[in-house]
Amino acid sequence: MNLRSIPISAWIGIIGIALCLLCAIFAPFIAPFGERDVVGEIWMPAGGDFLLGTDNLGRDLLSRMIYGARTTIFVALVATVISFALGMILSFAAAVTGGFVDQLLSRFNDLMMAVPTLIFALVVLAVLPQHLWILILVMAVLDSTRVFRIGRAVALDIAVMEFVEAARLRGEGSLWIIFREILPNTLSPLLAEFGLRFAFSILFLSTLSFLGLGIQPPAADWGGMVKDNKDGIIFGISAALVPGAAIATLAICVNLVVDWLMKRTSSLKGGRGDA
Amino acid sequence: MPELLSVKNLKIEATSYPPGEPPKVVTLVEGVSFDLAKGKVLGLIGESGAGKSTIGLSALAYGRGGVRITGGEVLLNGKDILKLDRGGINSVRGCHVCYVAQSAAAAFNPAHKLGDQVIEASLRHGIMSREEAKKRALYLFRVLGLPNPETFGGRYPHQVSGGQLQRAMTAMALCPNPELIVFDEPTTALDVTTQIDVLAAIKHAIEETHTAALYITHDLAVVAQISDDIMVLRHGKTVEYGTTKQVIEAPKEDYTRALVSVRQAKRNEAPDQSGTLLKIEHVHAAYGNGFKVLHDVSMHLSKGQTLAIVGESGSGKSTLARVITGLLPPTEGRITFDGKELPKALKGRTNDELRRIQMIYQMADTAMNPRQTVRDIIGRPLSFYFSMHGAKKTERVKELLDQIEMGTRFLDRYPAELSGGQKQRVAIARALAAKPELILCDEPTSALDPLVAEGILNLLMKLQEETAVSYVFITHDIAIVRAIADSVAVMHRGRLVRFGPKSKVLSPPFDDYTDLLLKSVPEMEIGWLERVLKTRRMESAGN
Numbered sequence: 099m100n101l102r103s104i105p106i107s108a109w110i111g112i113i114g115i116a117l118c119l120l121c122a123i124f125a126p127f128i129a130p131f132g133e134r135d136v137v138g139e140i141w142m143p144a145g146g147d148f149l150l151g152t153d154n155l156g157r158d159l160l161s162r163m164i165y166g167a168r169t170t171i172f173v174a175l176v177a178t179v180i181s182f183a184l185g186m187i188l189s190f191a192a193a194v195t196g197g198f199v200d201q202l203l204s205r206f207n208d209l210m211m212a213v214p215t216l217i218f219a220l221v222v223l224a225v226l227p228q229h230l231w232i233l234i235l236v237m238a239v240l241d242s243t244r245v246f247r248i249g250r251a252v253a254l255d256i257a258v259m260e261f262v263e264a265a266r267l268r269g270e271g272s273l274w275i276i277f278r279e280i281l282p283n284t285l286s287p288l289l290a291e292f293g294l295r296f297a298f299s300i301l302f303l304s305t306l307s308f309l310g311l312g313i314q315p316p317a318a319d320w321g322g323m324v325k326d327n328k329d330g331i332i333f334g335i336s337a338a339l340v341p342g343a344a345i346a347t348l349a350i351c352v353n354l355v356v357d358w359l360m361k362r363t364s365s366l367k368g369g370r371g372d373a
Numbered sequence: 374m375p376e377l378l379s380v381k382n383l384k385i386e387a388t389s390y391p392p393g394e395p396p397k398v399v400t401l402v403e404g405v406s407f408d409l410a411k412g413k414v415l416g417l418i419g420e421s422g423a424g425k426s427t428i429g430l431s432a433l434a435y436g437r438g439g440v441r442i443t444g445g446e447v448l449l450n451g452k453d454i455l456k457l458d459r460g461g462i463n464s465v466r467g468c469h470v471c472y473v474a475q476s477a478a479a480a481f482n483p484a485h486k487l488g489d490q491v492i493e494a495s496l497r498h499g500i501m502s503r504e505e506a507k508k509r510a511l512y513l514f515r516v517l518g519l520p521n522p523e524t525f526g527g528r529y530p531h532q533v534s535g536g537q538l539q540r541a542m543t544a545m546a547l548c549p550n551p552e553l554i555v556f557d558e559p560t561t562a563l564d565v566t567t568q569i570d571v572l573a574a575i576k577h578a579i580e581e582t583h584t585a586a587l588y589i590t591h592d593l594a595v596v597a598q599i600s601d602d603i604m605v606l607r608h609g610k611t612v613e614y615g616t617t618k619q620v621i622e623a624p625k626e627d628y629t630r631a632l633v634s635v636r637q638a639k640r641n642e643a644p645d646q647s648g649t650l651l652k653i654e655h656v657h658a659a660y661g662n663g664f665k666v667l668h669d670v671s672m673h674l675s676k677g678q679t680l681a682i683v684g685e686s687g688s689g690k691s692t693l694a695r696v697i698t699g700l701l702p703p704t705e706g707r708i709t710f711d712g713k714e715l716p717k718a719l720k721g722r723t724n725d726e727l728r729r730i731q732m733i734y735q736m737a738d739t740a741m742n743p744r745q746t747v748r749d750i751i752g753r754p755l756s757f758y759f760s761m762h763g764a765k766k767t768e769r770v771k772e773l774l775d776q777i778e779m780g781t782r783f784l785d786r787y788p789a790e791l792s793g794g795q796k797q798r799v800a801i802a803r804a805l806a807a808k809p810e811l812i813l814c815d816e817p818t819s820a821l822d823p824l825v826a827e828g829i830l831n832l833l834m835k836l837q838e839e840t841a842v843s844y845v846f847i848t849h850d851i852a853i854v855r856a857i858a859d860s861v862a863v864m865h866r867g868r869l870v871r872f873g874p875k876s877k878v879l880s881p882p883f884d885d886y887t888d889l890l891l892k893s894v895p896e897m898e899i900g901w902l903e904r905v906l907k908t909r910r911m912e913s914a915g916n
Contacts, residue, residue: 261740268807269722283744
């Protein structure tokens, strides 16, 4: 693989994600003001000392955006990765073993999906103590039900192929079959799902923050910032649109990169020539 | 005599789009010319990619999926149909020229009754009234020998067999009384015993209705029975064009000679049939839903020899292979391998027991992981069974590649970068890598072109001489049995009909089913079809 083979759309995505990650990692050095410092009047317009203006409490919007990238990306990314690890391992195990194990896992999954996600999350988060890792785990477990569904469907298609049968005849164990025979052939749809799920995770976290059960104030996160500033929209203050636009941009960037990865992994000739 | 169809200097092109490169124009067919008189049959023959279907469709002025007819003329009754506008072409298709596809099961709409679909074109073109069309359909059902012709039209496609469906499709093509029918491999997907019935029905029907036909196939023996002229194609160009008699009996070109002489190899059976390697005793097997697929099957195989299992689809021959591998444990009976009883289920067997029995599949495409290179595919049994790694493993993979006559430049290719025959060779190498004593071959050549298939068979025979491996060879093709087997088992509807040394099984006196099976195999001989239809004992296989 060389850098030239990466299409422009993927470059845009990569640059966007890199920018967000830089902000997240070096937040204290980049941000002009502190995350929680009230530095001016409320809802001051953009320009002057405050590049993006101030929020509903008079904190610098740009600084909070930069600190917010930290929590938002961290929580969404970790939740998505955990949900994929959980969903894929369980779904592949169900597809490969079949029979009772498959039934048990699949019906339990149906049960989980039968309860509306948001209500489930609200109840669980209201009962459990408010820790960041509990929030992440709840998001991951709820999301993994969707991953399980798609993972089992694609794995079942592959598990009945003759090359998997050939591997069984060779005497290979389930782990080899899952990771070497099935996983490489299911990567494309799963990658596409990953991009989508990551974007949904950001939205879900924003929803939870909006409802007051996500990231707790005064810590900044993009969804919470939309909520804090939403009342300003009535008065023509655009402060709520800035974090909203950031969420949209990040989601698009992730999907641009995933589209490119998908094209690469769906090639049956190892990326040389056409698929 | 005025020609019905006259194709002159046909040129057909398509555009391919390799990524990262400018689009390329590929020439599929070039400089093909032929004439077809009323009521005559022209056979177009060639291997896959020879352009025979493309040429056949040009008689309907149709190019499939981006294929363009860019040069030449297609004259139907003296009029160039390539110059017609859309409306003009529509009045030709399904009216003057009709088409019979290879897979009738995929070509019929499953939601409509056969009778309605058969008469649809005639009604749409306003050739006949519904009553007339129904009468003609009934007549055609009779001519084609379909069972219960009066009620046949009331059935849905899934309610009739594959052979009947193919005949219904022929009826559909014949219904509007066309001048020309294009048959695109109509019997290729059928069993031999069914093929002969369909072939006889098609021949009878086109003689009865005085329709001209283009008959496309890759089987020279089939086309010899039905056509007046034959055109041999290769890479989109004419190799040889002449009367059937001349092409079959005195071929001029080397390629035609190779096609005519293919599969005429015969092997003398090994005299010594002692030293039993595999013994199957009174095996019964059933699917999970209780459906019994094997009834009391017993046979045995000696070391270093080949046992051919013959039968049509649904006879249980592939199921028997699954029982031997342990994928489908038998409900009764036992399987002994090299003097020791094999555990019934796959899970109960040790890695060494698994190693000694390897398998080769019909479709090499699906039998290999498309994400692994040739090196990984062949190398895995080496590291799995023999713990070989690094340079030693690479060395052995190269050796195996030499053994299958492919060479080391294929090491890092993916299966998608190999041809059909090469894929099957890699699958053979994977089986060989385990140093097996028995290889189960499940129709390994039936998806391949005849010349490629012959190469694979020769390779398997060479490997048997070198490594003394035994084969269980599952096939529906008697010619292959003659070429490679030492002993033969004939199966029919899950039961063993006949088993023994090849010379005994393939010589009279025959039971009725073996007689039918043997006589259904097309032979490279003009007039074979009529001769066989007169002499066979079992009316047909009921298809």
